[in-house]
Each structure stands twice: as C-alpha cells, then as structure tokens.
Amino acid sequence: MQATLLARARLFTALVPGSTACHRTAAHIWGLNALSESEDEWPVELAVPRPADVPRSAAHQAALQPGCTVHQATLPPVDVTEHRSVRVTTPERTAFDCAQHLPRPDGVAIVDQFLRRGVDHDALMRRATGFHWLWETLAMADKGAASPRETWLRVILVEGGLPRPTTQIRVDLPGDRLAYLDLGWPEFSLGVEYDGYEHHTSPADRHRDLTRRAALRAAGWRIIPVRRDVIPARSADLVEQVANALIENGWKPAPAQVTRILARLHAARRRRRRW
Template structure:
C-alpha cells in the first residue's frame, strides 16, 4: 500500500509545503487528513478503504456497503459508483467517537472479535456480519438484494435468523426479520431481487427462482422466477445481456420455445422496476388469474390497493426509500 502519512513524510525531510506541491502536480493524492497516496487509482473504494482504515486506528472496522464491496459484492445504491461512495467504518459502542474524516461515514455498534477479520491487511466485518448489517440497515429492496448475494456466497440464513432473534427490541430488528424471510439465493442479480420483492409486497404468491425448463429443441434453460404450476414466468431483461441484436434474437427464440411449452411470460426492465412497477405487477396478476390462481376477496383487495399505491411516486418513495 503506497500510504504516506504526514509524520512519515516529515521523517523523510518532506515538509508541508512540499506535500502541497506534490498534491498540486498530481504526484501524490491527499485522501484524508494527514494521509496521502502515491499509487494508481487513488479514488477506488478499495484504496480509500485501506488508507482511511490505516489512519483511523485499530478500533475502526470497515463495514456495511463498503465491506460488501471489498468482499466482491456490489450493494451500492442505484446510480452510485464505487468512486462516489464514502468509506464506512464501524466503531465499537463506547470505544471512541465516530471518525470524522472527509469521504468517511462512521457507525457505532456492538461488535465482537468473532465478527472481525482481516482482508488484504484491513480489519473488516466478516461476510456473515456484513450480510446481517446490510439486511438490517439498508432500504428494503436494497437490503434483500444484498442478502441474496451473500446467500449465494453460502452465508447461512439459519445463522442470520438466530442472530436476528437476539436483536429483538433493537433498532431495525423487525425490518431485519422481514428481510431475512424474503432472502433467496436463486437471484442472479440485484435487479431480480428487486423484481421479486415487489411481487411479494404486492400480495402476489411468492415466485420460485431459477426454474429449470427443457425446451422442445432439447436445450435446458432457467426462467428467472415464476410459478411452475401455472406456467407463468417473470424474466428481468438487463441492459448488459439483453441489448445487442444477437441478444435480442436469442431472447426471441428462447421465449418462443418457452411459449411452445405452455409458458406465459412477463418481461421486466429497469424502467419498470424503478419507475412503473405497477404495470408489470398488473400484467402478472392477470396472467396468474387466467391460469388458475384463486385469491380470497381479502387478498385481491390488498393486491388492488397496493397496485394503486405503487402508481403514486411519493407513496412508493415512502415505502421503499427509507
């Protein structure tokens, strides 16, 4: 790590004016009070995390979204990049005041040594503790998406549920239990997690994930999520894998084959999830009803009420942004 502290620079005969000149010429980068970096990619979150953790002392532990990023998972909010995101540090309750460095966000919480490990020489919350914190403190849709990614990493849901019970009465304990109930390791991307949570929250049956189907051609495919008994599937089309002419042609062939097998499909895109979820949820509701789903009057009233609420941008924000 190419870390240069003010004290280390002074020991080498480099005074404050020379440090300022080196920063102005781009030879080094000032990342925090008293901390400079002489390597490549100074604004990368992993670099900033190492630097800030080093100058914040041994009691500061990388946590939450920053920890997830260092573990190789992207749980940053939509529209945010790793260059934009502050380094999040967890400080044991009562240990010291929260860090107040530029580009740093401090959180005070109880933590045991079993929840701390070293990754690249940096103290960081374990994958299990990071999953627990993300599920507990992130907004609902993002929390489930983060949890799904950790479950795919084989973090055990049973262990998280046991820990959640011990947090009864604490801040966000109820939210944590709800998020853990929604977790599903079958989600292949955060967008699929969001799509699934919106379905469940609308009062529709919880879909299965990664449904194995053998096409008439003999090819084996997996429907993102859906209902095998009703042969109704929901697929999320992300820009990365569903934009080129080749991708679109393959999607058309694959979905024609699925329809030959009797499947009805609801195709969801980013604009649907973020801006118009009621549209795809209404489409899904109609397809499920036409294929034999028989909700009670109370269930159907809830679905219709939720769809109406989701068409209101402010109501949607109140439900999912906090």
C-alpha cells in the same frame, strides 16, 4: 487519480483506531455488487466503538476523498475479520447489517449475493429473532437470484401481495434443450424475466430472446419480460400485470389477498404521483 474504495478503506481503518469497514463498503470489499453509485463517489463506511476524528494531514487529504460515513457500534470479535488487508465485518455480519439498515430491495439483494457465496441463511434468521420487520426482510432472501435487479423484481412482486415466486426454474425444451427462468410460478406456467442492458440489447441478443421465448410458449409457458426502466419507476403497473396473468393462468387469490394487492397498488401509485 482517485483512490479505489478498497484503498481508501485500508487507509481509513489504519488511521482510525478500532474502526472496521462495514455496510455496503464491506460488501464491496467482499466482492459483491453492492454500491448504488460510482465507486469514486462512495464514502468509506466505518463502524467505530466511540466517536472518532479522522486525521486530515495534507499527505492523506486527497486519498481520503470523498470521506467516510461513521456508524458508532461496538462489534463483537466474532463479527470482525481481515480481508484484502482491510479490517472488515464478516460476510454474515455484513449481510445482517445491510438487511437492517438499507432499503429492503437493496438489503435483500446483498443478502442474496452472500447466500450464493455460502453465508448460512438460518444463522441470519437467528440473529433477527425478536425483530419482526428484519426477520421478514431476511426471509425474502433467495440465493437463486442471479443479479441485484432480479432480487429487486422479486421483492417488488412479493411486497405487492403476490405469492412468492420460485427462482431459476428449469424448463425442459424439445431437442434436449434447457431453459432457466429468472423467477416464476411453475404451477401456473408463468415466468417473469429481467432483461438488462448487458445481455438483451444487441440484434443477436434480441433474436436469441425471441427464439427462446417462442420455444417456452410452445412448451406451455407464458413469459413476462421486464426492462430495466420498469424497476422501480413502474412497479405498480408490473405488479398489476403479473397479478392479472397469474389469475388468467389459474391462480385464485383469497378476498383478503385481493384487498391487499389493491391497497398496495393504490399506495404505490399515490407515491408516484407525489414524485
């Protein structure tokens, strides 16, 4: 039976002197939704201060699969701790490393989750001083995101040139009811919601969504639902749809903003055609 990523991280950090679980592996150990593949297929990511060979005795061979990915780095003691019997980077350092080394949507999704668990956003921003692109990535983080896919949605819209949306928007509905929108622009009464498989596929789910969104429309809101298959395959179409809805609801972008949006739409569609 395949050992869990946590068990393999324990074994690797014990076998390799001075090693520390880092990046997505560390985020997983801290309890985050951080992996882009099955846990069984994910290698242990290690930070080591110098090149190191992993012992490959017969007793450990099976437990070590699918191996490890080594990042040579000397970590200051303040960035290393022990959690669940694993030597691991601290939440703040893990969030910073993921923002620095992962594609922006993935990195921001992990940072969002750490912010929800109490990591200091200002401390992360101070770490990024002098690195403009990294500062921009960390500036996109928002603890209001309730899932990685909601983060992806927000990053796609912002990178598409749209104004930054607010997360978890409270809407008061008739009958003392409340609704919380994933993200949107209250000043334009426009919301965008991610409809994942888990909570939006059964007949009961669909009936609940229809009833809730009818109430939101009656309260003056326009809602754009986004299915899982739209992100990231049809992200350019989504940005265009949301931009048009914002304009219809009163947003008046400056000419430079329109130029930027059109340029990013063109670039995204050109990349999709190459795929």
